[in-house]
Amino acid sequence: MRITAEISLYPLREEFLSPIQSFIRDLQESSALEITVNQMSTQLVGELHDVSQALEKALEMSFRTGGSQVLVAKFLNADLPLDVAPDLGSGV
Template sequence: MQLTVDISMYPLHDNYKDPIRWLIKRLDSYPSVERVTNSLSTQVTGDYDAVMQMLSVEMKAAYEQFGTAVFVCKFLQGEFDLRRRT
């Protein structure tokens, strides 16, 4: 089963851009998961288990590295064409 997730990370400290860039770079290390980022959020799509495992690992790593942050995620069952413009 395929899964698409829209993720927003809100680090709760003044230097908020560095943790976001750090997370995006780490998401790129998963070759089986496609990622697109815009000014509002990051979307990832891939196999359900691979995406959920990635989110589990990387959200935990972000908390350990940077402390408090809010993650807002929206989940859509299925594969969504992240490159498609409407």
């Protein structure tokens, strides 16, 4: 089953950028995922097992090395095209 996940990592410290960069680099080690990074979040698309495995590995490393953090995640059981805006209709 292919899924789409949207994740945001929030290190609870003043120097927050380095743990985020390391976390994303760890995710990018998985060639099985389509990864889109933007200013607000990171989206992952792939097989459920591959997404789960990459997240577990990257999150464990981040938690071990990056201090206190919050990870916010949303999972959808569909393979969304991340480069296509949704049709919001004419009323929007």
